[in-house]
Amino acid sequence: MKITTVLFDLDGTLLPMDMDVFIKTYFGELAKYLAPRGYEPQRLIATVWSGTKSMLLNDGTCTNEQRFWDSFAAEFGEDSRCEAENLEKFYKNEFNLVKDICGYNAGAAETVKLAKSLGLDVVLATSPIFPAVATNARVRWTGLEPSDFSYISTYENSHYCKPNPKYYTELLDKLGLVPEECIMVGNDTSDDMPAAALGMKLFFLTDTLINKGNIDLSPYPHGSFGELQKFIRESV
Numbered sequence: 001m002k003i004t005t006v007l008f009d010l011d012g013t014l015l016p017m018d019m020d021v022f023i024k025t026y027f028g029e030l031a032k033y034l035a036p037r038g039y040e041p042q043r044l045i046a047t048v049w050s051g052t053k054s055m056l057l058n059d060g061t062c063t064n065e066q067r068f069w070d071s072f073a074a075e076f077g078e079d080s081r082c083e084a085e086n087l088e089k090f091y092k093n094e095f096n097l098v099k100d101i102c103g104y105n106a107g108a109a110e111t112v113k114l115a116k117s118l119g120l121d122v123v124l125a126t127s128p129i130f131p132a133v134a135t136n137a138r139v140r141w142t143g144l145e146p147s148d149f150s151y152i153s154t155y156e157n158s159h160y161c162k163p164n165p166k167y168y169t170e171l172l173d174k175l176g177l178v179p180e181e182c183i184m185v186g187n188d189t190s191d192d193m194p195a196a197a198l199g200m201k202l203f204f205l206t207d208t209l210i211n212k213g214n215i216d217l218s219p220y221p222h223g224s225f226g227e228l229q230k231f232i233r234e235s236v
Contacts, residue, residue: 001180003201003235006115007171008149009186010126010135012208014112014142016103019210025101033090034083039076047075055129056161060170064128064155084131091134099141105207107225109143111185114229116148118236124149125171125184127191128158151175162191168198183235185228189215196220201235203228 008014011022027048031041051071055064062070069081115122126135132154136146146152153171160167172179179199186192186202188210196202204222211217221231 001178003120003183004181005121005123005175005177006183006185006232007123007125007195007200008112009184009188009192010124010138010142012187012210013185013205014108014124014144015138016105016208017101021101022098026095026098029094029097030090033094034086037083037086043075047072050075052129055155056164058160058164060159060166062159064158064161065131068129068155088131088133091131091137095134095137102138102141103208104141104143105225106143107229111225111229111232112144112148115232118232120232120236121150122148123171123175124152125168126153127162127167128153128155129161131155162188163194165194165197168195168200172198183232189213189217203231 011017012019027045030048031039031044034044035041051068054067054071058064058067069084072083073081112122124135124139130138132152135152135154139146139149139152153167158167158170160170171177172182182195182200184192184195184200184202185205186195187205187208189204190210190212192202192204193215202220204217204220205225205228206217206222207224221227
């Protein structure tokens with residue numbers, strides 16, 4: 001079946017990073033930003049983690065955005081929901097300080113643009129635990145623009161997260177895609193393997209590979225951006 005769409009993961013794929021360093025730096029900036037509003041750093045970070053877990057366990061009855069803020073309000077009270085507006089300001093400004101600890105690979109933007117030049121649709125299939133404003137910021141750190149993608153999964157428009165297979169089925173249904181027409185590009189075997197189970201072609205970017213289960217990658221195309229570009233050309 002002819003390939004029509006390439007779905008790209010973001011963190012660790014288009015945007016190289018050490019996830020532990022990223023989280024530590026991100027939480028540090030977030031705690032610093034909200035401290036003047038009376039949020040004790042450790043309690044705040046624990047609550048954000050709890051909200052993230054609630055999104056990862058989302059059963060689809062509400063968006064990830066609602067799931068997160070329900071969890072946040074359960075800890076800090078209903079009035080704390082107003083912090084969503086403050087966090088939008090944070091993601092537009094202070095969050096960009098986190099860019100300095102992320103890597104950069106020109107091959108990321110080159111590959112996305114190559115796929116588009118071949119007439120393929122490109123989708124940003126990042127696990128939707130961030131709001132659009134934060135995801136868009138991280139897209140720009142790669143040298144791309146949000147407009148380079150026909151669709152970006154965020155916590156506002158999603159009801160599941162990776163590695164739940166329903167994240168992928170929701171995305172396919174929403175975009176009217178046939179799995180066999182898609183290539184999923186990722187770097188985390190746990191998060192991205194469910195796409196293959198649904199019938200998508202799967203390419204693992206090995207520059208920043210996360211393979212906690214030591215899964216044998218030989219059945220799957222894998223390699224650097226150079227190998228990925230060759231794979232995309234051969235799939236059209």
